[in-house]
Amino acid sequence: MGLTLPEIEIHEPENLKEACALLKKLGRNARILAGGTDLIVDLKEKRAKVSHLVSLAEIVDIDRIKKDGKALSIGAGATANRIAANSMVARFLPALVDACNSMASYHIRNLATIGGNIASAVPSADLPPILIVADAKVELQGPRGKRKVKLENFFKGPRRTDMKPGEVLTRIIIPAQPKKSGSSYHKFALRNATALAVAGVAARVEMEKGLIKKAAIALGAVAPTPKLAKRAAAALRKKKPSRELFEKAAAIAVRESKPISDIRGSAEYRRDIVEVLTRRALEDAVARARGKKRK
Ligand SMILES: Cc1cc2nc3c(=O)[nH]c(=O)nc-3n(C[C@H](O)[C@H](O)[C@H](O)COP(=O)(O)OP(=O)(O)OC[C@H]3O[C@@H](n4cnc5c(N)ncnc54)[C@H](O)[C@@H]3O)c2cc1C
Numbered sequence: 001m002g003l004t005l006p007e008i009e010i011h012e013p014e015n016l017k018e019a020c021a022l023l024k025k026l027g028r029n030a031r032i033l034a035g036g037t038d039l040i041v042d043l044k045e046k047r048a049k050v051s052h053l054v055s056l057a058e059i060v061d062i063d064r065i066k067k068d069g070k071a072l073s074i075g076a077g078a079t080a081n082r083i084a085a086n087s088m089v090a091r092f093l094p095a096l097v098d099a100c101n102s103m104a105s106y107h108i109r110n111l112a113t114i115g116g117n118i119a120s121a122v123p124s125a126d127l128p129p130i131l132i133v134a135d136a137k138v139e140l141q142g143p144r145g146k147r148k149v150k151l152e153n154f155f156k157g158p159r160r161t162d163m164k165p166g167e168v169l170t171r172i173i174i175p176a177q178p179k180k181s182g183s184s185y186h187k188f189a190l191r192n193a194t195a196l197a198v199a200g201v202a203a204r205v206e207m208e209k210g211l212i213k214k215a216a217i218a219l220g221a222v223a224p225t226p227k228l229a230k231r232a233a234a235a236l237r238k239k240k241p242s243r244e245l246f247e248k249a250a251a252i253a254v255r256e257s258k259p260i261s262d263i264r265g266s267a268e269y270r271r272d273i274v275e276v277l278t279r280r281a282l283e284d285a286v287a288r289a290r291g292k293k294r295k
Pocket of ligand 1: 031032033034035036037038039040041056076077102103104105108111112113114115116117118119120124125126127167168169170194195196197
């Protein structure tokens with residue numbers, strides 16, 4: 001027998017103020033609906049039980065991608081395909097384009113939003129690691145106004161975030177990336193399409209006089225939340241890029257990961273993958289920082 005959706009009332013507020021007020025009033029009985037690619041599955045499988053959905057579809061500008069001073073602002077309602085096709089994103093953070101294109105399938109990417117990918121707080125989500133190494137913040141609007149949270153501090157556990165009742169994630173703010181910096185995202189999944197990451201690694205490096213001035217590495221799908229591998233990144237500082245150096249950092253990143261065994265792979269398998277992906281992500285990030293895109 002097929003799964004059916006329970007009876008649900010769908011609300012379509014026309015602005016954020018109305019959306020926040022509705023969410024506050026309906027409390028635990030309501031969830032925000034963006035593309036629905038996570039939520040509809042959760043409702044059908046009864047992982048989520050609500051009688052109201054507050055759709056973001058009618059809110060003007062929630063999907064807008066624009067410059068904000070020197071930063072880039074991506075509206076929470078922007079889909080993976082829109083982000084991947086945006087020329088400002090391609091110039092600003094090309095690794096975000098790679099991460100968007102690595103998600104699901106073309107059809108799902110037409111619906112899947114960046115806000116939903118972050119807010120669902122699934123440890124294997126593809127967009128948080130690259131946004132974390134890029135120092136992104138999320139803007140949240142609630143009944144009492146707006147606040148910004150560093151994405152690194154936003155995740156509290158699997159499917160748990162810092163969002164308070166009545167809040168909507170409105171946009172993601174990515175600061176200007178330093179000159180001579182480069183980022184990359186590498187994912188391993190069991191199929192080429194429509195598959196969640198067994199592990200994903202994002203890296204960013206900033207170069208100065210041929211040495212790595214600063215680095216950041218974020219691991220996805222190998223801990224309850226996306227995780228910065230701080231000791232691995234520290235091992236790269238003031239060093240000349242080399243395969244040996246990247247292997248050393250990758251071995252440290254493995255020790256910083258906390259993978260579990262599940263249907264997609266054992267913890268040991270994930271540790272092996274983190275090692276390979278970290279090395280590749282660092283190689284690509286350095287190549288981008290030097291203006292030579294590898295691939
Ligand atoms: C077959 C399949 C394959 C997939 N493959 C991948 C993959 O390879 N990589 C990957 O990362 N993901 C994958 N996903 C998961 C999913 O497509 C993404 O996480 C997607 O980005 C979710 O966005 P959405 O707009 O569909 O969110 P929705 O399903 O609408 O919402 C997801 C959650 O976020 C909340 N939410 C949504 N928007 C906001 C907001 N603005 N503010 C606050 N809360 C909000 C909702 O209430 C809900 O709890 C896959 C899903 C399917 C069905």
